[in-house]
Amino acid sequence: xxxxxVLLVGNFGVGKTSLxxxxxxxxxxxxxxxxxxxxxxxxIIQIENQEIKLLIWDVAGTSDxxxxxxxYFLGSSAAMYVFDLSREETYKNINAKxxxxxxxxxxxxxxxxxxxxxxxxxxxxxxxxxxxxxSIDLITSAKENENVEDAFKELAKQTLN
Amino acid sequence: xxxxxxxxxxxxxxxxxxxxxxxxRKDFNVLKEEVLEREKFKVKVTPVLDERIEDLKxxxxxxxxxxxxxAIKIQIRExxxxxxxxxxxxxxxxxxxxxxxxxxxLTESINQTINDKFSISQIIKRLFKGxxxxxxxxxxxxxxxxxxxxxxxxxxxxxxxxxxxxGNIADKDMVSGxxxxxxxxxxxxxxxxxxxxxxxxxxxxxLSIQNFKTIYIAxxxxxxxxxxxxxxxxxxxxxxxxxxxxxRSYLIDEEKLNTIIKNIFIKKE
Ligand SMILES: Nc1nc2c(ncn2[C@@H]2O[C@H](COP(=O)(O)OP(=O)(O)OP(=O)(O)O)[C@@H](O)[C@H]2O)c(=O)[nH]1
Ligand SMILES: [Mg+2]
Numbered sequence: 001x002x003x004x005x006v007l008l009v010g011n012f013g014v015g016k017t018s019l020x021x022x023x024x025x026x027x028x029x030x031x032x033x034x035x036x037x038x039x040x041x042x043x044i045i046q047i048e049n050q051e052i053k054l055l056i057w058d059v060a061g062t063s064d065x066x067x068x069x070x071x072y073f074l075g076s077s078a079a080m081y082v083f084d085l086s087r088e089e090t091y092k093n094i095n096a097k098x099x100x101x102x103x104x105x106x107x108x109x110x111x112x113x114x115x116x117x118x119x120x121x122x123x124x125x126x127x128x129x130x131x132x133x134x135s136i137d138l139i140t141s142a143k144e145n146e147n148v149e150d151a152f153k154e155l156a157k158q159t160l161n
Numbered sequence: 162x163x164x165x166x167x168x169x170x171x172x173x174x175x176x177x178x179x180x181x182x183x184x185x186r187k188d189f190n191v192l193k194e195e196v197l198e199r200e201k202f203k204v205k206v207t208p209v210l211d212e213r214i215e216d217l218k219x220x221x222x223x224x225x226x227x228x229x230x231x232a233i234k235i236q237i238r239e240x241x242x243x244x245x246x247x248x249x250x251x252x253x254x255x256x257x258x259x260x261x262x263x264x265x266x267l268t269e270s271i272n273q274t275i276n277d278k279f280s281i282s283q284i285i286k287r288l289f290k291g292x293x294x295x296x297x298x299x300x301x302x303x304x305x306x307x308x309x310x311x312x313x314x315x316x317x318x319x320x321x322x323x324x325x326x327x328g329n330i331a332d333k334d335m336v337s338g339x340x341x342x343x344x345x346x347x348x349x350x351x352x353x354x355x356x357x358x359x360x361x362x363x364x365x366x367x368l369s370i371q372n373f374k375t376i377y378i379a380x381x382x383x384x385x386x387x388x389x390x391x392x393x394x395x396x397x398x399x400x401x402x403x404x405x406x407x408x409r410s411y412l413i414d415e416e417k418l419n420t421i422i423k424n425i426f427i428k429k430e
Pocket of ligand 1: 011014018118142143144
């Protein structure tokens with residue numbers, strides 16, 4: 001079976017760890033325990049008739065003036081940029097932030113995920129979509145288990161490109 | 162009642178109204194007075210009120226700041242447990258992260274200063290071994306560097322040849338995640354010549370990976386790494402590598418390897 005390294009990045013508190021916990025363990029917690037450094041978990045996923053072992057790197061969230069250490073991107077096949085639909089500062093300037101991730105990782109495509117769908121109305125989502133200069137791949141809720149599996153499938157697909 | 166005539170219906174009606182509503186009218190007049198008064202009052206008072214409100218808007222904290230702060234202080238003091246409980250998950254780790262980073266910086270700068278100022282620091286240290294300051298003790302206790310896990314990985318197969326675990330990390334997923342991270346860091350960063358990686362923070366642990374001819378040796382440590390600890394750790398790692406590389410049988414006998422790892426690293430305990 002092939003193993004692929006994937007990364008989740010984005011501001012702190014947007015729900016990266018929660019998305020992974022939902023995907024890998026099907027668990028969710030309201031408690032916020034900020035990730036330090038990095039943490040790796042894995043899950044086997046079926047995609048395009050292939051089994052892939054995703055090695056999911058949960059990288060500690062950054063604030064605006066911080067960058068993810070370049071070494072973390074070594075050998076990664078895909079990356080997910082997560083933002084929080086309910087916190088503007090996590091998608092303001094998303095363009096520049098995603099560009100930085102592309103530069104550091106050398107990846108051409110980054111999966112863009114807007115999380116915490118349960119906290120905003122569909123009207124607000126529409127407004128955010130208009131605001132962001134590129135298309136959001138999926139709108140998820142780790143809390144209510146919406147689109148989480150699909151988000152990781154999308155990410156896994158990117159590893160095959 | 163003298164005005165009353167039979168055919169003057171209107172008048173009679175008026176009279177009847179007068180009779181029936183006399184009391185109500187009294188009330189009405191009183192009310193009217195009051196309302197009028199109030200209107201007048203409002204005209205007079207509104208500007209003053211506006212002024213006060215403006216003043217409050219601007220100077221609220223001057224007027225009430227002290228009281229509110231006091232009230233909040235009391236509230237927090239009286240429900241400390243709740244406050245701590247609410248904030249701990251967020252602050253606890255962040256504070257720890259911050260403190261560890263800061264202390265590391267501090268330790269580095271202190272050591273730098275000592276090294277700069279006294280080249281004989283090593284001699285002094287040896288002379289006064291065992292004689293340490295209170296602050297040293299506290300720092301040492303809280304942030305004492307500890308070897309949590311050691312992994313010896315076979316380069317060719319990528320498999321774990323042997324390991325030591327202090328047994329402190331109860332979370333098995335964490336350990337296997339660490340191992341995954343180590344392998345991928347090793348594979349990706351040592352595949353190109355001369356490329357070296359920084360140490361990696363893995364949750365509360367510091368991972369560092371050493372690259373040898375046929376093996377990687379990785380360590381996970383907790384606490385604040387000081388130069389002495391680091392030097393000793395590196396020496397132990399080199400010793401271990403030398404032993405393994407000289408006698409390959411260690412790589413096929415996990416038990417034997419585990420024993421030697423333990424003997425080398427955990428001698429002090
Ligand atoms: N309502 C809601 N809350 C969520 C959702 N996903 C995460 N959260 C909450 O948001 C907080 C932060 O979630 P984490 O998963 O720890 O965020 P993170 O991106 O890993 O944060 P860092 O590790 O600090 O970078 C937690 O309190 C979660 O319970 C969601 O879909 N809906
Ligand atoms: Mg996290």
